[in-house]
Amino acid sequence: MLAGLIFATEDAEDRPDMLAATLPFGGMTLLEYQARLLIAAGVGHIMVAVGRVTPSLLGAVSRISRGDVAVDVVRSAEEASARAHPLCNLIVVADGLVSTDLAILTMAGETPDSLLVTSDANVAAAVERVDAARCWAGVAMISAERLTEMADMPREYDFQSTLLRLCVQEGARHVALPASALKAGHGVERSADALANRSNAVLAALAxxxxxxxxxxxxxxxxxxxxxxxxxxxxxxxxxILAGVVLGIGSLGLLGYGLTAWGMGVSLLSVACFSTGSLLSWLRGDDRRARWQEGAIIGLAGLAVLMAGGQAMMRGVGWPVMALAITVLIVAAIVERAPVRRRPWFGNAPSYLLLLFPFVAAGYIVPGIAAVLLYALTTLGIAVEALRQKP
Structure with a gap:
């Protein structure tokens, strides 16, 4: 079982009446954002270590609890040890840490005890020094046994720092902080203004x-x-979501009316709305709507290809063009289900629409559908070869 431990004890630097963990970040609180990263990494139980409980903290915890993950507020190592499953591993997130899913997923795949570290002590990611050459970068993977050891120590000890020291004493493995995570804004921030600026960088990295x-x-x-x-x-x-739906319905209406180029162009605008909306929903903890919008992109692309083929058939090309369009859908569906690592040039729903659009705009619907089919078949062929090469 994988659990999470988020520290939320420090006050904000420029707002002493607020905890740093409850500062606004990405349309939510920093604590909620940290929880979103842990949940995406497969965490099923989150503990929030606090020194004091504030109304904004309780509100954030309440919103996190609306999902499928259990959330507990703990005031000490004793409480954390009692709440944690004795066989679980925990991803520890430092107080005020801003990160991306890359760093969290990196640590989720590690074994206890492991520490995410950086060799540069002058960056915001350097939370606390662990030896002469490295500093802790704010994320760790520990076992529940460390919490039990921590619970036997005096309560006056700083929870976060002492837990880190225990891991270091046990010879914790050092995992280098990915350069891309540092570039995306990974680091500790307890200032509201600075956090707002970093929020934009992290949101851009997620996109x-x-x-x-x-x-x-x-x-x-x-x-x-x-x-x-x-x-x-x-x-x-x-x-x-409403903007994407309206544009999607409008694009299908234009395609059905015979304005194929306009319809295909509006469908691309709808895909842009769904793409942005999916990430926005994910950030706000609405995974169901995020998945729905990703599915809507695939469905819209499939309908657009079919309706473009229907228009070509109505213009005298005949039924073979519809057979071509249906084949595109079948091959594209198989490609989507292929269990291989996706490459940047692999075909997907948005790329099929973009490839088809210039052909449709120029009035060459049949060559456009044929080009999309060739692209999908090429992707499928390479995916099959990749599967054959697996041991």
Missing amino acids: NQRIGWADRYIFTPITRLALPWLVGKSVPNWAV
């Missing part, structure tokens, strides 16, 4: 996680620009 070429060069730049604004203005999830 860059999609590796497909269509996302990387078209939709991710749109998301990277829109997401900080949406979060800053507290735009609700449903508003972005």
Whole structure:
């Protein structure tokens, strides 16, 4: 079992009436964002170590608890040890740490005891020195046994620092902080103004996680620009979803009316809305809506290809073009299910739409559908070869 331990004891530097963990971050509190990263890494139980309980902390814990994960507020190592399953491993997150899922997922795959470290003591990621050459970077993987050892020590000891020292004494393995995580804003921050600036950098890094070429060069730049604004203005999830739905229905209407180029263009705008909305929903803890929007992109792309083929058939091309369009859907569906590592140039729903759009705009629907089919078949062939090479 994998659990999480988040420290939330320090006051904000510029707001002494608030805990650093409850400062605004990405449209939520920093504590909620840290919990989102842990949940995405597979954590099923989260403990929040506190020195005092504030209304904003209780509100954040309550919102985290609405999901499928159990959340406990603990005031000491004794309480944490009593709450934790004796066989669990815990991902420890330092007080005020801002990170991305890359660092958390890196530590989730490690064995106890492991510490994420950095060799640069002058960066924000350097929480506390562990030896002459390295500093703790704010994330650790420990066993429940460490909490039991900590519980036997005097309560006057600092919980976070002493737990780190116990891991170091036990010869904890050092895991280097990925350079990409540091570039994305990994580090401790307890200032509200600085945290707001770092929030934009982390949100931009999250938007860059999609590796497909269509996302990387078209939709991710749109998301990277829109997401900080949406979060800053507290735009609700449903508003972005509604925009995507309206544009999607409009695109299908235009395709059905015979305005194929316009319909395909509007469908791309709908995909941009769903792509941004999916990440916004994920940030706010609504995984169900995030998955729904990812599915909506696939469904919209499939309908757009079918309706474009239908328009070509109505213009006298005949039924073979519909057979071609249906084949595209079948091959694309198999590609989506292939259990291989996705490469940037692999075909997916957004890339198929982008490839088809210039052909449709120029009036060459059939060659466009044929090009999409060739692209999907090439992707499928390479995926099959990758599966054959696995031992």
